[in-house]
Amino acid sequence: MTRQDFMAQNAGRYVELRRELHQHPEIGLEEKRTSDIVADCLSKMGYQVTRGLAGTGVVGTLKAGNGNKSIGLRADMDALPMAEHSGKAWSSKVEGKFHGCGHDGHTATLLLAADYLAKTRNFNGTLNLIFQPGEELLYGGRLMLEDGLFSQFPCDAIFAMHNMPGLKKGSLHFRKGPMMASSDTLEIEITGKGGHGAIPERTIDAGLVACHVVVALQSIVSRNVTPFEPAVVTVGSIQSGVAPNIINASAKLLLSVRTLNPQVRTMVLDNITRIACSQAESFGASASVNHLNGSPVLVNSPEMTDFALSVARELVDESMICPHTPPMMSSEDFAFMLEANPNGTYFFVGAGDEPGRCMVHNPGYDFNDDIIVPAATFWSALAETWLK
DSSP, X not given: OOHHHHHHHHHHXXXXXXXXXXXXXXXXXXXXXXXXXXXXHHHHHTOEEEEOTTTTOEEEEEEETTOOOEEEEEEEOOBBSSOOOOOOTTOXXXXXXXXXXXXXXXXXXXXHHHHHHHHHOOOSEEEEEEEESOTTTTOHHHHHHHTTHHHHSOOSEEEEEEEETTSOTTOEEOOSEEEEOEEEEEEEEEEOBXXXXXXXGGOBOHHHHHHHHHHHHHHIIIIISOTXXXXXXXXXXXXXXSOTTEEOSEEEEEEEEEESSHHHHHHHHHHHHHHHHHHHHHXXXXXXXXXXXXXXXXXXXXXXXXXXXXXXXXXXXXXXXXXXXXXXXXXXXXXXXXHHOOSEEEEEEEOOOSTTOOOTXXXXXXXXXXXXXXXXXXXXXXXXXXXX
């Protein structure tokens, strides 16, 4: 049976599985039911299944022939903590949780590829299929690494993909070098001296200090970062007090920071601390900066990107391939895996550009089941070509 025949004959089962996962979403590091389903599917296909990395992570390993080469293909499994308003018959049954980024589709797609590869075994080496929890937390990948992912499952090359609404259905989009931004979440706590709103001279107004800090932080991108390097410093939350006649002793800022260059990332983070503390001190207040979470810049290997492009060109017309996809300031924690093993690449599969196609993280979003077959076809061809 040809690859195309297998995919066509089995697509329906994996569309059904995708919709089943969609109805029962689980957020980061809580993917127990999803993990059970993935492990059961892989076991029945004949994979050696390892569970427990990062709590709910699953790795399926399959060996064929006597080859020494190995490959890792990764899919994320977690949902988002948000309500769905897609109106689909298979909408989420769990209040406040929904697969708004398509990880249900990523999981089903890799399982279809796994099924094909297990039945045909047209490769020579070791195949490691990595089903990762907690991507939306931007540290599930790091947890899998800390639990020994690559020491237990060495991979000569690693790959991951993401569906992308707004791009032609089934098209493949690649980029060498930095493709997705680093992400850092910071908390700035400002301590002043509280008092009565009518007697400001006896206070140090933490709310006023916070406002000056926010304004000063905007100078980092405009004056410290070259115009040729993208960077974003967003203050998404300012919290200080609840009453109009109280000058508050404390204030809290929450920041999201994105860069596409590791050196720029370090400089921006250092300048945030310098500016926050200096601004606070100038008012007689103090500031502390806490780094809550961070993931690195996602950097694709030029060699592995070229390899993936060569596989794509064997499968689809050049009009369905973009070799120079623009980078994005959103983030992806596959970056941790590429940092640990730089011999890999991350790419997009177009989810459709027709009017009304919702972007990911939109309450109206739904994964486009039509891309399961082309994406699984590419996964299987990538594995077979690498493990020749």
